[in-house]
Amino acid sequence: NAGVMQNPRHLVRRRGQEARLRCSPMKGHSHVYWYRQLPEEGLKFMVYLQKENIIDESGMPKERFSAEFPKEGPSILRIQQVVRGDSAAYFCASSPRPNEQYFGPGTRLTVT
Amino acid sequence: SQQGEEDPQALSIQEGENATMNCSYKTSINNLQWYRQNSGRGLVHLILIRSNEREKHSGRLRVTLDTSKKSSSLLITASRAADTASYFCATDAEGGGADGLTFGKGTHLIIQP
Numbered sequence: 001n002a003g004v005m006q007n008p009r010h011l012v013r014r015r016g017q018e019a020r021l022r023c024s025p026m027k028g029h030s031h032v033y034w035y036r037q038l039p040e041e042g043l044k045f046m047v048y049l050q051k052e053n054i055i056d057e058s059g060m061p062k063e064r065f066s067a068e069f070p071k072e073g074p075s076i077l078r079i080q081q082v083v084r085g086d087s088a089a090y091f092c093a094s095s096p097r098p099n100e101q102y103f104g105p106g107t108r109l110t111v112t
Numbered sequence: 113s114q115q116g117e118e119d120p121q122a123l124s125i126q127e128g129e130n131a132t133m134n135c136s137y138k139t140s141i142n143n144l145q146w147y148r149q150n151s152g153r154g155l156v157h158l159i160l161i162r163s164n165e166r167e168k169h170s171g172r173l174r175v176t177l178d179t180s181k182k183s184s185s186l187l188i189t190a191s192r193a194a195d196t197a198s199y200f201c202a203t204d205a206e207g208g209g210a211d212g213l214t215f216g217k218g219t220h221l222i223i224q225p
Contacts, residue, residue: 101149
């Protein structure tokens, strides 16, 4: 059973472009979490999704950020019109049930 | 990959007692972080300790770090029912980047009223 996969691992975008980050959960996992990590800081929760549903998006910025977890395919975190402050590592985790989290290797987004 | 190993995997104590969880890791780190997860919610960052620090306090939390043994402990004093959760350690490896943060599988803490 492959682990949680994220791609791309590194993403460079110019200011104003869109960034799409993908997370493929482990087989059989129906819960996905997204986190953002700024340098030298801890993870900050962004959003929690189950298949086709957003359960908790209390950590998502109100504008430009969106997430989805469709019935088929990976979960997508989309950042529109990126700004320099969006540069960070974005981690997703999947779980088969609450209270378990298996983390992906992260995507490092750099906005130039 | 999950290099942090929390110990024990599960812990049940009486309210008011202290709870201690341990974490071991394998590679050199920049910092080590502890997180809590309540049922069905995302992780909440509790405390970060840098590799040149040995102990850190935050409220009822006390974290120690022993880089020679590659281990850390999280102590919760005077536990409360609301402390019932899973606790994860995560290491931010030297060199940073998207590979820098790896998590253990967690300790499930139950506080009995």
